[in-house]
Amino acid sequence: MNSKNELVISINGLRMMYGDTYVLRGIDLDVHQGEIIGYIGPNGAGKSTTIKAMLGLVEGYSGEIRIFGSDISNGDISYKSRIGYVPETAELYDALTASEYLTFIGNLYGLSDEQAEWKAKRLIDLFGLSDVYQSRISSYSKGMKQKVLLVSSLLHNPDVLFLDEPLSGLDANSVIVVKEILAQLARQGKTIFYSSHIMDVVEKISNRIILLDGGEIIADGSFAELKEKSQVGSLEAIFNQLTGFHEHQNIAKQFVSIVQEV
Numbered sequence: 001m002n003s004k005n006e007l008v009i010s011i012n013g014l015r016m017m018y019g020d021t022y023v024l025r026g027i028d029l030d031v032h033q034g035e036i037i038g039y040i041g042p043n044g045a046g047k048s049t050t051i052k053a054m055l056g057l058v059e060g061y062s063g064e065i066r067i068f069g070s071d072i073s074n075g076d077i078s079y080k081s082r083i084g085y086v087p088e089t090a091e092l093y094d095a096l097t098a099s100e101y102l103t104f105i106g107n108l109y110g111l112s113d114e115q116a117e118w119k120a121k122r123l124i125d126l127f128g129l130s131d132v133y134q135s136r137i138s139s140y141s142k143g144m145k146q147k148v149l150l151v152s153s154l155l156h157n158p159d160v161l162f163l164d165e166p167l168s169g170l171d172a173n174s175v176i177v178v179k180e181i182l183a184q185l186a187r188q189g190k191t192i193f194y195s196s197h198i199m200d201v202v203e204k205i206s207n208r209i210i211l212l213d214g215g216e217i218i219a220d221g222s223f224a225e226l227k228e229k230s231q232v233g234s235l236e237a238i239f240n241q242l243t244g245f246h247e248h249q250n251i252a253k254q255f256v257s258i259v260q261e262v
């Protein structure tokens, strides 16, 4: 679909081993500017590992990862200044206020204190957190922390966004806002790599869905294409079918019967 747009990410033969087990078994993937990729798969499939490899956060992979045309193993980390990242589990500095934290992150990305503070304050206001902007992050709820993370990933206006469960903990209204923000960012040419287990959101938000299972890509296409191939109606059903999972009722039944044993 976006084949005329710039090639932003190009992965060839990516393999990664933990201990004596391959968790990525040869990932080949081209991502073009403006795509919203829904990166899905069962627990342990290798989604976070792929994202961390692209961010230069894991070592020891084989194969090649090119971002903005450069091999990321070449020692030049300047590509990172064009990337925003919302990790699955965040290491927020709880003792800082959101104001202090976001100014610090802005500084890391080359913004001055004034620029970072001015931009962060307005983004935080839009997320409805102005009252707690000067409070310590340790006092925040899960969803409030998630909003701070989202703001921190966008302060430097990155060209590519890697989001690992970005809606985690957000209330229904905030989910609608964030989905719309992502759609508008993609329309402006940002590339979004979105990993989530919330299938109905992935279905709606992504223009391309990549299904990873056991460290391999087993499906890659638009929702309409995947639906046509698998002849089922929802992304959840496609996921179940392609990962060969038909045991939900049986597992639930056994689970409940064990719970009732006492």
Ligand SMILES: Nc1ncnc2c1ncn2[C@@H]1O[C@H](COP(=O)(O)OP(=O)(O)OP(=O)(O)O)[C@@H](O)[C@H]1O
Pocket: 018, 019, 023, 041, 042, 043, 044, 045, 046, 047, 048, 049, 050, 088
């Ligand atoms: N630091 C590590 N050391 C050893 N094994 C790891 C490490 N990180 C991940 N793994 C293993 O690699 C595999 C892939 O993990 P990964 O976190 O990439 O999966 P995921 O698809 O993101 O899963 P989830 O949906 O549960 O977040 C899992 O079997 C996991 O146990």
